Amino acid sequence: QQQVKQSPQSLIVQKGGISIINCAYENTAFDYFPWYQQFPGKGPALLIAIRPDVSEKKEGRFTISFNKSAKQFSLHIMDSQPGDSATYFCAAKGGFNKFYFGSGTKLNVKP
Amino acid sequence: KAGVTQTPRYLIKTRGQQVTLSCSPISGHRSVSWYQQTPGQGLQFLFEYFSETQRNKGNFPGRFSGRQFSNSRSEMNVSTLELGDSALYLCASSLEDNSPLHFGNGTRLTVT
Numbered sequence: 189q190q191q192v193k194q195s196p197q198s199l200i201v202q203k204g205g206i207s208i209i210n211c212a213y214e215n216t217a218f219d220y221f222p223w224y225q226q227f228p229g230k231g232p233a234l235l236i237a238i239r240p241d242v243s244e245k246k247e248g249r250f251t252i253s254f255n256k257s258a259k260q261f262s263l264h265i266m267d268s269q270p271g272d273s274a275t276y277f278c279a280a281k282g283g284f285n286k287f288y289f290g291s292g293t294k295l296n297v298k299p
Numbered sequence: 300k301a302g303v304t305q306t307p308r309y310l311i312k313t314r315g316q317q318v319t320l321s322c323s324p325i326s327g328h329r330s331v332s333w334y335q336q337t338p339g340q341g342l343q344f345l346f347e348y349f350s351e352t353q354r355n356k357g358n359f360p361g362r363f364s365g366r367q368f369s370n371s372r373s374e375m376n377v378s379t380l381e382l383g384d385s386a387l388y389l390c391a392s393s394l395e396d397n398s399p400l401h402f403g404n405g406t407r408l409t410v411t
Binding site for chain 2: 220234237279281285291
C-alpha cells in the first residue's frame with residue numbers, strides 16, 4: 189500500500205511559469221512533510237518542509253500548500269527556471285524518522 | 300560543515316556475494332537512516348539507527364542488515380546478493396526526531 193501518492197509523474201513547464209506538484213497521504217499520524225529535489229548522480233536535497241499545523245509555507249520561489257482535512261499537500265515553484273529541472277519527491281514522516289516518499293515528479297523547464 | 304559521506308560511490312558485485320556500504324553522518328547527527336532507490340519502487344526505507352540502536356526497520360528481507368557505531372557512523376550489509384538488489388543506496392542523517400533528513404550522494408550497487 190502506497191502511503192504517499194504523488195502526481196504528475198512528469199511535468200514540462202515554460203521558463204517563468206508555475207510548476208505544481210501534488211501529493212496525498214493516508215496516515216493521519218504523519219507529522220512532518222518535506223519536499224526534496226534530486227539531480228542526476230546526487231542524493232535528494234531538502235527543499236522546503238511543513239508541519240500539519242500550518243496551511244502554507246513560502247521560501248523564495250517555493251511554496252508548500254497543506255490541506256489537513258483533505259490529507260493533501262502541494263509544491264508550487266513560481267517563476268520556474270531551467271535550473272529547476274530535476275526530480276522532486278514529497279515525503280511524510282512517521283515514527284522514529286521513518287519517511288515515506290512519493291514516487292517522484294520529473295520536472296523539465298523549457299528555456 | 301561536511302555533508303553526509305557515503306563510500307564507495309560505485310560497486311559491482313556478483314550474485315551470491317555480500318557487500319558492505321559505509322556512511323558518515325553530518326557531525327552531531329545521531330540518527331542515521333538507509334534508503335534503497337530504484338526506478339520501479341522509488342525510495343524505500345530500509346532501517347534507522349539512533350545512538351547505536353535500530354529503532355525502525357522497513358519491509359526488506361533479513362539479508363539486509365545494518366549497524367551504527369558510537370561515533371554515529373553507520374554501515375549496511377547485504378548478504379547473498381540478488382540481481383534485484385541493484386539500486387542506489389542512500390544514507391541520510393538527522394539531528395534528532397522531527398528534524399529533516401540530509402542525504403548523501405549514495406552508493407550505486409550493480410549486481411551481475
